[in-house]
Amino acid sequence: xxxxxxxxxxxxxxxxSDALPLEVKDLHVEFRTRNxxxxxxxxxxxSLRAGETRAILGESGCGKSVTAQAIMGILDSPPGFVTGxxxxxxxxxxxxxxxxxxxxxxxxxxxxIFQDALSALNPVFTVGFQLSELFRKHRGMSRSDSKAxxxxxxxxxxxxxxxxxxxxxxxxFSGGMRQxxxxxxxxxxxxxxxxxxxxxxxxxVTVQAQIMALLAELQQERNMGLLLITHDMGVVADVADQxxxxxxxxxxEEAPVRDIYESPSHPYTKGLLESIPRLDLKGQELSAIxxxxxxxxxxxxxxxxxxxxxxxxxxxxxxxxxxxxxxxPARSSACHFWKEVKADV
Amino acid sequence: xxxxxxxxxDLVKHFPLTQGILFKRQIGxxxxxxxxNLQLRRGETLGIVGESGCGKSTLARMLxxxxxxxxxxxxxxxxxxxxVSGAERRRGRRNIQLVMQDPYTSLNPRMTVGDITGEPFxxxxxxxxxxxRRAxxxxxxxxxxxxxxxxxxxxxxFSGGQRQxxxIARALALNxxxxxxxxxxxxxxxxxxxxxxxxxxxxxxxxxxSYIFIAHDLSVVRHxxxxxxxxxxxxxxxxxxxxQIYENPTHPYTQxxxxxxxxxxxxxxxxxxxxxLTGDVPSPANPPSGCRFRTRCWKAQExxxxxxxxxxxxxxxxHPSACHFAEVxxxxxxxx
Ligand SMILES: Nc1ncnc2c1ncn2[C@@H]1O[C@H](COP(=O)(O)OP(=O)(O)OP(=O)(O)O)[C@@H](O)[C@H]1O
Ligand SMILES: Nc1ncnc2c1ncn2[C@@H]1O[C@H](COP(=O)(O)OP(=O)(O)OP(=O)(O)O)[C@@H](O)[C@H]1O
Ligand code: SF4
Ligand code: SF4
Ligand SMILES: [Mg+2]
Ligand SMILES: [Mg+2]
Numbered sequence: 001x002x003x004x005x006x007x008x009x010x011x012x013x014x015x016x017s018d019a020l021p022l023e024v025k026d027l028h029v030e031f032r033t034r035n036x037x038x039x040x041x042x043x044x045x046x047s048l049r050a051g052e053t054r055a056i057l058g059e060s061g062c063g064k065s066v067t068a069q070a071i072m073g074i075l076d077s078p079p080g081f082v083t084g085x086x087x088x089x090x091x092x093x094x095x096x097x098x099x100x101x102x103x104x105x106x107x108x109x110x111x112x113i114f115q116d117a118l119s120a121l122n123p124v125f126t127v128g129f130q131l132s133e134l135f136r137k138h139r140g141m142s143r144s145d146s147k148a149x150x151x152x153x154x155x156x157x158x159x160x161x162x163x164x165x166x167x168x169x170x171x172x173f174s175g176g177m178r179q180x181x182x183x184x185x186x187x188x189x190x191x192x193x194x195x196x197x198x199x200x201x202x203x204x205v206t207v208q209a210q211i212m213a214l215l216a217e218l219q220q221e222r223n224m225g226l227l228l229i230t231h232d233m234g235v236v237a238d239v240a241d242q243x244x245x246x247x248x249x250x251x252x253e254e255a256p257v258r259d260i261y262e263s264p265s266h267p268y269t270k271g272l273l274e275s276i277p278r279l280d281l282k283g284q285e286l287s288a289i290x291x292x293x294x295x296x297x298x299x300x301x302x303x304x305x306x307x308x309x310x311x312x313x314x315x316x317x318x319x320x321x322x323x324x325x326x327x328x329p330a331r332s333s334a335c336h337f338w339k340e341v342k343a344d345v
Numbered sequence: 346x347x348x349x350x351x352x353x354x355d356l357v358k359h360f361p362l363t364q365g366i367l368f369k370r371q372i373g374x375x376x377x378x379x380x381x382n383l384q385l386r387r388g389e390t391l392g393i394v395g396e397s398g399c400g401k402s403t404l405a406r407m408l409x410x411x412x413x414x415x416x417x418x419x420x421x422x423x424x425x426x427x428x429v430s431g432a433e434r435r436r437g438r439r440n441i442q443l444v445m446q447d448p449y450t451s452l453n454p455r456m457t458v459g460d461i462t463g464e465p466f467x468x469x470x471x472x473x474x475x476x477x478r479r480a481x482x483x484x485x486x487x488x489x490x491x492x493x494x495x496x497x498x499x500x501x502x503f504s505g506g507q508r509q510x511x512x513i514a515r516a517l518a519l520n521x522x523x524x525x526x527x528x529x530x531x532x533x534x535x536x537x538x539x540x541x542x543x544x545x546x547x548x549x550x551x552x553x554x555s556y557i558f559i560a561h562d563l564s565v566v567r568h569x570x571x572x573x574x575x576x577x578x579x580x581x582x583x584x585x586x587x588x589q590i591y592e593n594p595t596h597p598y599t600q601x602x603x604x605x606x607x608x609x610x611x612x613x614x615x616x617x618x619x620x621x622l623t624g625d626v627p628s629p630a631n632p633p634s635g636c637r638f639r640t641r642c643w644k645a646q647e648x649x650x651x652x653x654x655x656x657x658x659x660x661x662x663x664h665p666s667a668c669h670f671a672e673v674x675x676x677x678x679x680x681x
Contacts, residue, residue: 059534060505174625175397204396204561206622209605213621231534234607238614257611275539276609277568282587285546286568288539292504 012092012101019091021192021225022048022071022110027085029063029070029249031296032078038296040066042249043085046242048193048225055236055257056229057272058246059293064229067246068195071227072112073102089193107138111186115198117178120185121170127154127181128166134188153184157214176207180214187218194219197229212239233276237261242330245269248294248304254324255331265333265342267309303335311337349423350555351385351408351441351523356417358403362630375630377403379579380417382656385523390549390556392570392587394563394602396626400579401559405527408557409443410434421523439469442516444509446528451512452500458511459496462486465518472519485514490544506537510544517548525557530565542569563606567591575599578629578637581656585664592678595662595671598638604676618676636668644670 029041041063048054056064069075070082073094087094089109094102114120122130131153132146141149147166154162157180170178179199186194196215200208216239219226230236236243236257243260245253245268253266264270271289291308294300300307306316315336316322324332327342335341359374378400385391393401406412408419410426419426421437429437442465445451452461463482466473473481483493489510500508509529516524526545530538546569548554560566566573567587574584575598583596594600601620608617624641627633636654639645646669654667662671 059536176625204626205563205605206396206601207625209607209619209621210623212607232607233535233609237609237611238607240611261609261611272536273609275536277539277542277564279567282568285543286539288543289536290540292506292537 012097012105014092016091019088020047021050021090022227023086023088024067024071025086025088027067027070027087028083029066029075029080030083031080033297036297039299040080040249040296041070042299044244044246044249044251045085046244046251046254048227050192050225051219051223052242053219053226053228053240054242054244055240056227056244056246057231057233057236059231059272061293061296062246063249063296064246065197068112068197068227068229071195072110073106074112108189109191110193110195111189111191112195112197113179113182113186113199115201117175117182118170120182121178123170126167126169127173131166131181131185131188134185138189149188153188154181156187156218157181157184159184175203176210179203179207179211183211183215183218187222190222191224193225193227195227195229198231199228200235201230201232208235215239233272245272248299249296250304250321250334251324252305252334253332255327259328259331263342263345265327265331265338266335267311267341268305270341271308311335311341313337348386349384350387350421351557352420352423353381353383353404353408354418354420356381356404356407356419357415358400358407358412359415373630375628376579376632377629378407378414379629379632381576381579381581383574383581383584385555385557387522387555388549388553389571390558390569392566392573393557393559393576394561394566394573395576396561396602398626398629399576400629401576402527404576405443405525405557405559409441409525410438411443435469439472439519440521441523441525442519442521444512444516444524444526444529446531452508454500457497457499458486458491458503461500461511462496462514462518464515469519481518482514485517486511488517488548489514490540504537505533506540509533509541513541513544513548517552522553523555523557525559527559528561529558531560531562538565545569563591563603575602578627578632580637580667582638582667583665584656589664592675593663593673594676595659595664595666595673596638596668597642597644597670600674600676601641618674620676638668644668646670 025045027041027044031038031040044067058064071087089105128150131150135141135146135149151162151166154166159165159177159180200211240257243255243257244251247268253269264273274287277286289308294304302318303316303322306312322334322336324334325338327333327338356378357380358378359376361371362373362375363369364372381404395401407414421440426434426437459482462485463478466478483496486493491510530541558569570587572586573590574581577598583599594603601622604618604620622641627640633640635651636649639649648669654669656665656667658665659671
């Protein structure tokens with residue numbers, strides 16, 4: 001039984017404690033289906049510092065969850081395959097190390113919470129059992145010690161009467177409480193990176209506010225990197241430091257949070273921001289982005305956004321795909337005409 | 346004729362809670378809707394907001410006649426639906442149509458879009474003779490921005506936003522005056538959401554429709570609604586014009602709800618007046634005595650447990666508010 005995980009992790013080839021806790025470079029994922037190859041992730045890159053919150057924003061189907069699944073090694077495979085790129089934890093490329101080492105990193109250093117807490121929790125075991133099993137399995141703790149830690153964790157995520165509730169089953173908790181339990185499970189082994197895939201989408205706004213406040217507090221306390229996947233631009237504005245906007249499997253704009261809301265420099269980001277109902281525009285038509293996102297089996301040539309883009313010109317309909325242009329320090333946009341877009345207010 | 350096209354008086358729906366398999370005994374009731382009054386005026390949009398489980402869908406289902414009220418009265422164009430003849434009730438029902446939330450499950454996957462849109466004519470064959478129906482269905486598809494040539498396609502061949510348009514086309518088939526939208530855009534991405542909201546507003550103008558618009562997204566409701574009713578545990582706790590509710594909310598629950606909505610402007614981070622409620626919504630099978638919100642209310646006093654506050658205009662609330670201590674708190678603009 002492994003008693004001290006950190007010793008084992010030290011043995012990872014190339015581990016560099018000064019390197020970033022998470023760095024994704026040029027990640028490619030495809031699904032080989034009967035209807036052809038769906039290119040779900042087409043060269044995604046981003047990094048995450050300790051204590052930083054990076055939001056991944058984008059419409060349904062743009063590859064947000066698949067990116068997270070690839071990082072966690074829980075891709076549905078087949079049909080899904082990582083076909084290129086790097087996923088680095090403190091300098092170590094997780095795609096290149098041995099399976100058992102990789103599993104150890106993912107169990108201990110990088111954790112994930114999901115939109116639907118029920119599917120992440122096992123309905124036939126008590127919440128306490130599921131939590132304490134983590135400590136027994138990964139930390140070699142005794143039964144009673146691990147049970148005590150489980151209660152502490154439920155306390156940490158502010159579940160009232162944790163000592164009693166630790167013996168209850170997931171279905172006995174409300175939606176918001178289950179989300180707290182899932183957060184407790186994710187934090188059990190003190191990860192350096194937490195990936196939250198739409199953690200509050202299924203919850204009411206008052207409960208969402210509670211959960212986001214809890215996440216922010218725990219993140220600060222532990223100086224954890226938080227990768228927040230969401231399509232809610234309100235939540236992003238409230239909590240994120242950096243944003244990566246995705247469209248059809250690519251990051252099309254990357255920027256610090258304030259800049260992106262103030263002066264979006266990609267037409268898609270601009271369109272998203274303009275489609276939110278706004279107080280000062282009440283009574284007017286909302287400005288919707290026309291059309292639909294493309295099928296991933298049939299992504300348009302050139303810029304994938306061109307059929308919906310009001311700035312599109314001939315160059316946009318031809319390959320190459322627009323690369324990420326540097327717009328400002330720490331800001332980039334994958335639009336040939338970003339200058340025009342950014343200046344247009 | 347009166348300006349009020351739809352009215353609910355003291356509408357109640359209790360679902361019995363039973364125990365035992367062979368001999369079911371009633372051991373209580375889920376008080377899903379527990380005494381609701383509302384009026385819908387011609388051409389207006391009434392928004393209904395509230396958290397999951399507060400009874401919005403149950404209310405909607407009663408209003409369209411899919412659910413029988415436990416008690417209370419429903420008036421369509423001034424006629425009490427419980428007291429009119431069968432034929433008149435059918436005519437009344439025809440006048441109110443429902444658009445549902447989930448564009449993925451509310452359409453039968455084995456029916457073509459044409460059959461789905463024309464289905465109401467099977468239920469109300471007197472409205473349009475059979476030979477004329479195909480042309481009408483194509484007209485409806487065109488009206489909601491779908492290609493009329495796609496009449497023989499199946500739902501899976503459409504995106505979520507397009508499926509919601511099919512649902513809207515079906516609701517319009519019988520030329521109703523009232524459309525009830527139960528979370529019509531909740532399952533859609535924001536860019537697509539905007540397309541569907543624009544469509545609903547366009548149809549309202551062109552056809553003079555009255556809407557009841559149920560949603561949990563408060564900014565969407567603010568955009569589309571003229572008046573708003575806020576529900577909590579089966580009751581309306583505050584109601585008023587869109588401006589009154591959003592600018593001058595007087596009920597603590599409304600204030601908490603509004604303050605919890607994240608604002609898409611990072612400059613306001615940490616500057617908003619955020620009320621974070623503790624605790625969960627109590628079970629509608631066993632609501633708290635007195636004011637139902639008192640278990641989560643930071644202003645609760647003795648009287649709140651003893652006396653249920655009436656939904657009424659008060660000295661400190663220019664619009665109806667069900668709180669003993671109603672007072673204006675502007676949470677939308679307030680900054681520290
Ligand atoms: N198991 C799978 N088999 C085949 N295709 C898949 C599978 N999982 C995902 N995909 C495809 O990958 C694409 C990206 O999916 P992903 O779940 O990452 O989207 P998302 O951005 O998370 O969207 P949402 O906001 O709806 O969660 C989708 O178009 C989907 O069709
Ligand atoms: N057929 C039924 N039998 C028993 N209880 C029911 C039934 N339908 C609804 N309920 C209960 O009535 C209450 C109100 O449900 P309803 O679906 O109206 O809420 P809602 O406000 O529409 O919620 P949501 O925002 O989640 O759609 C809930 O507690 C629900 O569990
Ligand atoms: S590259 Fe062309 S099509 Fe793509 S976003 Fe920019 S202007 Fe639009
Ligand atoms: S009546 Fe009392 S408990 Fe209810 S909302 Fe008002 S102050 Fe709060
Ligand atoms: Mg997803
Ligand atoms: Mg509902």
